[in-house]
Amino acid sequence: MALKLPIYMDNAATTRTDPRVVEAMLPYFTEKFGNAASRNHVFGWDAEDGVETAREQAAALVGASSKEIIWTSGSTESNNLAIKGAARMYAKGPEGTKNRGHIITCVIEHKAVLDPCKRLEREGFDVTWISPPADGVVTRQMIADAIRPDTILVSIMWVNNEIGTINEVPEIGKLCHEKGIIFHTDATQWVGKMPTDVERDCIDLMSWSSHKIYGPKGVGALYVRRRNPRVRLEAIIDGGGHERGMRSGTLNVTGVVGFGKACELCREGMDADRERLYSLKQKLERELLSRLEVVQVNGHADRRVPHIANISFGYVEGESLLMGIKDIACSSGSACTSASLEPSYVLKNLGIGDELAHSSLRLSIGRWTTEAEIDYAIQAIEKSVQHLRTLSPLWDLFKEGIDVSKIEWQSH
Amino acid sequence: MAYSDKVIDHYQHPRNVGSFGTSKDVAARRDIGVGIVGAPECGDVMQLQLRISDEGVIEDAKFKCFGCGSAIASSSLATEWIKGRTIDEALTIRNTQIVEELSLPPVKIHCSVLAEDSIRSAIADFQKKNGLAAAKAETDAAAH
Numbered sequence: 414m415a416l417k418l419p420i421y422m423d424n425a426a427t428t429r430t431d432p433r434v435v436e437a438m439l440p441y442f443t444e445k446f447g448n449a450a451s452r453n454h455v456f457g458w459d460a461e462d463g464v465e466t467a468r469e470q471a472a473a474l475v476g477a478s479s480k481e482i483i484w485t486s487g488s489t490e491s492n493n494l495a496i497k498g499a500a501r502m503y504a505k506g507p508e509g510t511k512n513r514g515h516i517i518t519c520v521i522e523h524k525a526v527l528d529p530c531k532r533l534e535r536e537g538f539d540v541t542w543i544s545p546p547a548d549g550v551v552t553r554q555m556i557a558d559a560i561r562p563d564t565i566l567v568s569i570m571w572v573n574n575e576i577g578t579i580n581e582v583p584e585i586g587k588l589c590h591e592k593g594i595i596f597h598t599d600a601t602q603w604v605g606k607m608p609t610d611v612e613r614d615c616i617d618l619m620s621w622s623s624h625k626i627y628g629p630k631g632v633g634a635l636y637v638r639r640r641n642p643r644v645r646l647e648a649i650i651d652g653g654g655h656e657r658g659m660r661s662g663t664l665n666v667t668g669v670v671g672f673g674k675a676c677e678l679c680r681e682g683m684d685a686d687r688e689r690l691y692s693l694k695q696k697l698e699r700e701l702l703s704r705l706e707v708v709q710v711n712g713h714a715d716r717r718v719p720h721i722a723n724i725s726f727g728y729v730e731g732e733s734l735l736m737g738i739k740d741i742a743c744s745s746g747s748a749c750t751s752a753s754l755e756p757s758y759v760l761k762n763l764g765i766g767d768e769l770a771h772s773s774l775r776l777s778i779g780r781w782t783t784e785a786e787i788d789y790a791i792q793a794i795e796k797s798v799q800h801l802r803t804l805s806p807l808w809d810l811f812k813e814g815i816d817v818s819k820i821e822w823q824s825h
Numbered sequence: 826m827a828y829s830d831k832v833i834d835h836y837q838h839p840r841n842v843g844s845f846g847t848s849k850d851v852a853a854r855r856d857i858g859v860g861i862v863g864a865p866e867c868g869d870v871m872q873l874q875l876r877i878s879d880e881g882v883i884e885d886a887k888f889k890c891f892g893c894g895s896a897i898a899s900s901s902l903a904t905e906w907i908k909g910r911t912i913d914e915a916l917t918i919r920n921t922q923i924v925e926e927l928s929l930p931p932v933k934i935h936c937s938v939l940a941e942d943s944i945r946s947a948i949a950d951f952q953k954k955n956g957l958a959a960a961k962a963e964t965d966a967a968a969h
Contacts, residue, residue, distance in 0.1 A: 730868055732893035736836060804842055806872035806889035813847050822864030
């Protein structure tokens with residue numbers, strides 16, 4: 414098969430919708446277009462059937478009961494609902510007071526977790542921000558050390574979206590259950606790609622998104638545990654009491670149906686997909702490491718998901734590298750911040766030097782990535798890094814044996 | 826971000842890339858002025874080396890740049906513009922001219938400022954090495 418350019422390697426940002434998902438959605442635009450909350454006619458019943466089938470499909474993917482799935486607009490909303498909803502529900506004091514409860518999270522979470530936690534700080538909650546070491550992994554022990562008698566909520570992502578590292582999630586979940594603390598995980602980069610069982614993995618609240626797993630954009634889910642313990646949330650969107658009162662608003666029926674189908678496809682093809690992506694990612698990393706000097710694969714050596722590779726190329730600036738590989742769609746740092754000139758806060762927090770953080774690429778592969786595309790990417794990146802190093806004064810200094818970090822630069 | 830054709834051209838075919846020797850070599854040469862501006866943590870470092878005659882004519886210019894495509898293009902363009910010019914002429918080059926020539930968007934104006942700074946810095950280095958007075962108001966204006 415001929416290689417078609419440009420190549421898409423930004424599957425951690427979003428994925429192409431699977432054509433089988435689109436097909437499942439189509440009838441719900443023009444034939445079964447009813448409001449799932451309409452109880453008096455067949456249009457409403459058809460829509461409700463579609464939504465409830467999807468709920469079963471989503472629940473089956475994560476080992477939950479369908480009653481535990483709340484539809485949202487995506488992971489950002491799921492995270493907001495989980496974190497603000499749980500904190501406000503289990504607060505130890507009324508609004509306007511201090512010491513309303515302790516929350517534990519981590520500095521390299523997605524902004525959709527960091528920002529709600531910052532808001533809760535302003536609302537009188539106390540937040541501990543865990544700083545993981547350079548390998549990026551948040552361990553059970555780090556949480557155990559941070560827990561206090563007034564801890565009400567722990568929110569730790571399952572997989573970091575920039576570096577792909579896997580946190581000790583079942584272990585942290587178990588710990589939280591022992592201590593009677595609500596545990597939320599942003600599982601956006603985990604669910605659909607890796608086996609998930611909310612019972613076995615001791616999850617109370619879990620966010621994930623349709624468009625990261627080959628479903629449509631604008632729809633997500635929040636798993637809310639109903640037994641042992643029953644988790645209650647204060648809604649952040651009121652009006653009509655849809656979704657068991659936790660999330661009002663007419664459901665995005667077409668999106669929900671597509672999301673359900675996407676969950677089903679992930680469950681069926683997960684093992685084969687995972688093995689294939691793992692071997693492609695291994696090849697990509699291995700080849701770049703062997704062909705180029707001063708290359709670093711960021712994150713833990715083994716505890717990483719098979720679809721995300723975050724690689725730093727020393728003494729090369731990231732934006733110019735992206736320009737040199739313009740036929741490869743990928744990101745430099747997080748897609749949400751790539752409009753700014755700042756290096757990734759995730760890499761910065763992990764203590765990766767600025768000259769390396771400035772030159773990191775996140776290459777994320779998916780269901781349609783081929784080996785020919787990986788080969789193309791390896792060659793294009795190698796060529797571009799070599800070209801930019803012939804231009805780089807920092808590369809010359811490095812080759813002369815001068816430590817660039819020890820020079821006093823005139824910042825501007 | 827969309828780059829102008831001129832930026833892409835300079836990025837793909839940068840003019841006058843290189844140096845007149847290692848950092849130690851050029852430090853010892855009185856006919857060469859070296860300017861290094863920017864910082865790695867800001868995402869751009871420009872190095873400009875000028876070979877200047879006794880008469881004050883810039884006979885040759887070489888650059889290296891760690892930075893985005895616009896930074897590379899700005900420094901590449903600067904070398905084209907100053908080769909063969911006198912020191913005084915080179916000091917009249919303004920970052921706004923670079924912005925205009927390369928159609929740089931507002932977020933990339935700092936790249937052109939850096940290129941102007943590198944010219945001033947390299948000339949100042951040459952003047953210092955040769956015990957010459959810095960060209961008065963022009964260099965003061967560069968401090969910002």
